[in-house]
Amino acid sequence: MPDADAAASLTQDLFADLSATNRSTREGAEDALVALGVEAVDHVLPYVREGRPAGLGDAEGVLRRLGAVAKGRLREIRRRVPGRLRRKALVALAALGGGEGIEGADLRALERLVRIRLLEEGAVRLPAEAGRWLAFPADRFDDAVSALGLHDLRPATTVTGAAAATGFPDRVEVPNSADSRRSTAYRVFVTPELTSRRRTLPIRNWRLLWGNSFIDELSGFTLADRLSRECGEAHFYSADPYNQAECWYVSRAGRLVRSYGTYADPQFAGEPLHFEVAYRNNAATPREAAEYADGCPYASTAARNLSVQCDFVPDIRTQGHGWLANTHPEVPTFRFSGALPV
Known part of the structure; x- marks a missing residue:
C-alpha cells in the first residue's frame, strides 16, 4: 500500500477511535492525531461537520489543539487546493476562530452570500424549542439597542441568527488590559420585524x-x-x-404588570390581563375553566395573545431582516467561533 494510503488508513482508524466508549482510547487517538502535526489537517478535514457546533472528540477538536499550525494549512488549502476540501477548510476556520481566521476575500464572499440569502428570505421559523426570548415593540429598535448595550450590528438571516444565539458558542471572555479581571461578551440575535395579523393586539409589530x-x-x-x-x-x-416549566413576564415602563412561573411562589403576580379573563370566561369545558381559573399558565399562549408566538404561524408576516450583535464595544461580532448556517 502506498505511504499516502497507509497514512490515510491509519488516520481514519484513529478518527474512529475518537468515538470509542473508552475514555483512554478517545484521548489516545486524539493525542496521536495531534502528534502528526500539520500532516493531520488534510486527513481529518473531510470529517469536519457543517452547520453544527463542534463537539468533543471530533475533527474540530483535533484542529483546535493544533492551533496556528492548523489555521496556516487551512488558509493554504483555501488558496491553492481545488475541490471539496476548500469548503471544509472555510468551515473549519470559522469553527476555530470565527471571522478572525478567515481572509478578506472569503469574508467578502460570505457577506455577499448573506445579502443574497436575505433577499430570498420569506416567512421565518424561530426555534421555539430553544426556550427563552425577549419581545419588544418593533418601532423601538434603536431604543432597544441602546437599552441593552448592543454593538457591531450585522445583517443576518434568521437561520444564521437563531443558530448563533441558541446553538453555537454565544459568549466569549474578554481580558481587561488594565488588570487581571475579565468581562464577558454575549452574542444575540434580533429578529426581523414580526407583524401579527390579529387586529385585537394593542401592539402588532414586534421584534424578538x-x-x-x-x-x-x-x-x-x-x-x-x-x-x-x-x-x-x-x-x-x-x-x-424538560423540567415542565413555563414562564412569561410583562413589563411596562420598567415595572412588572403580570407574570406567571410554574415554580414561582406565588405562581401569578399582577392582575389578570384581558386575554386571560376571556380564556376563563369562554372555557368550553369545566377542565379548561379550571386550567385558566387563575390565569394563563403557558408561555406560548401568552405570547400569541400579547406579542407573537415563536415558530412560524400563518397569522404572522415579516418585514426587513434580522441582526446579529454582541454586548461588548471592543469585540467584533465575527470573533465568536462557529461555522454558522446561512
Whole structure:
C-alpha cells in the first residue's frame, strides 16, 4: 500500500477511535492525531461537520489543539487546493476562530452570500424549542439597542441568527488590559420585524431577541424591565419542556404588570390581563375553566395573545431582516467561533 494510503488508513482508524466508549482510547487517538502535526489537517478535514457546533472528540477538536499550525494549512488549502476540501477548510476556520481566521476575500464572499440569502428570505421559523426570548415593540429598535448595550450590528438571516444565539458558542471572555479581571461578551440575535395579523393586539409589530447565555446570566426579568423603560413595553418568555416549566413576564415602563412561573411562589403576580379573563370566561369545558381559573399558565399562549408566538404561524408576516450583535464595544461580532448556517 502506498505511504499516502497507509497514512490515510491509519488516520481514519484513529478518527474512529475518537468515538470509542473508552475514555483512554478517545484521548489516545486524539493525542496521536495531534502528534502528526500539520500532516493531520488534510486527513481529518473531510470529517469536519457543517452547520453544527463542534463537539468533543471530533475533527474540530483535533484542529483546535493544533492551533496556528492548523489555521496556516487551512488558509493554504483555501488558496491553492481545488475541490471539496476548500469548503471544509472555510468551515473549519470559522469553527476555530470565527471571522478572525478567515481572509478578506472569503469574508467578502460570505457577506455577499448573506445579502443574497436575505433577499430570498420569506416567512421565518424561530426555534421555539430553544426556550427563552425577549419581545419588544418593533418601532423601538434603536431604543432597544441602546437599552441593552448592543454593538457591531450585522445583517443576518434568521437561520444564521437563531443558530448563533441558541446553538453555537454565544459568549466569549474578554481580558481587561488594565488588570487581571475579565468581562464577558454575549452574542444575540434580533429578529426581523414580526407583524401579527390579529387586529385585537394593542401592539402588532414586534421584534424578538434571542441569546441563551445573555438572557440566562443577566436575567430575562431584569432585561425585560430594562427594555420596557426605554421601549414602553417588553416581555420575557421561557418554556422548558424538560423540567415542565413555563414562564412569561410583562413589563411596562420598567415595572412588572403580570407574570406567571410554574415554580414561582406565588405562581401569578399582577392582575389578570384581558386575554386571560376571556380564556376563563369562554372555557368550553369545566377542565379548561379550571386550567385558566387563575390565569394563563403557558408561555406560548401568552405570547400569541400579547406579542407573537415563536415558530412560524400563518397569522404572522415579516418585514426587513434580522441582526446579529454582541454586548461588548471592543469585540467584533465575527470573533465568536462557529461555522454558522446561512
